[in-house]
Amino acid sequence: MASQSVTLHDKSFGIYLPETEILNDIKVVADRINEDYASLNPLFVAVLNGSFMFASDLLKEVSMPCEISFMKVSSYENTTSTGQVTELVGLKENVAGRHLVILEDIVDTGNTVVKLLAMLKERNPASIEIATLLQKPECLKHELSVKYIGREIPNDFVVGYGLDYNGLGRNLRDIYKVL
Numbered sequence: 001m002a003s004q005s006v007t008l009h010d011k012s013f014g015i016y017l018p019e020t021e022i023l024n025d026i027k028v029v030a031d032r033i034n035e036d037y038a039s040l041n042p043l044f045v046a047v048l049n050g051s052f053m054f055a056s057d058l059l060k061e062v063s064m065p066c067e068i069s070f071m072k073v074s075s076y077e078n079t080t081s082t083g084q085v086t087e088l089v090g091l092k093e094n095v096a097g098r099h100l101v102i103l104e105d106i107v108d109t110g111n112t113v114v115k116l117l118a119m120l121k122e123r124n125p126a127s128i129e130i131a132t133l134l135q136k137p138e139c140l141k142h143e144l145s146v147k148y149i150g151r152e153i154p155n156d157f158v159v160g161y162g163l164d165y166n167g168l169g170r171n172l173r174d175i176y177k178v179l
C-alpha cells in the first residue's frame with residue numbers, strides 16, 4: 001500500500017493519482033495508438049528522465065511492431081520551468097520517413113515539446129505525434145496539438161511515476177501533488 005504522503009527535500013506531497021488509475025490512463029492511450037499505428041512500425045522517442053515509467057508501461061500495451069529510442073533534455077529547476085530547453089543526450093537513429101511518437105511524462109508550458117518538434121522536423125520524419133501521461137492545459141504557452149493525453153490536471157506541482165522534485169520521487173509508483 002502506498003503512503004498517503006511523502007516528504008522530498010523541503011516539501012510535502014499528498015497522494016493524487018494511484019498507480020491503478022495511471023495504468024488505466026496508459027491503457028486508453030495505448031489502445032488509441034494501437035489503432036492509429038497498426039501497420040506503421042512507429043519509433044517511440046521517450047524524453048528522459050521523466051518519461052521512463054510511462055514509456056515502459058505504455059510499450060507493454062502496444063501490440064504492433066515498434067522501436068523505442070531516448071532523448072534527454074532539461075527545462076526544470078526546483079519546481080518551475082526555466083523556459084530554456086537544453087539537449088543533454090540526442091537521438092542517434094535516422095528518422096527520415098519514420099512515424100515518430102514523442103513520449104512525455106508531462107506537458108505543462110510546452111517549451112520542451114516545441115523544441116523537440118523543431119529538432120525532429122529537421123530530420124524529415126513521415127509524421128510526429130505527442131503522447132503524454134499528464135497535461136496542464138492552463139500552463140501551455142504554445143499552440144500545441146497533443147494527440148494522446150493520459151489525463152489533464154490542474155497547475156499543481158506533481159512528483160512520482162517518473163516525475164521528480166530536484167531528483168527525488170521518480171521511483172514512486174503513484175503520483176503525488178505538493179501540499
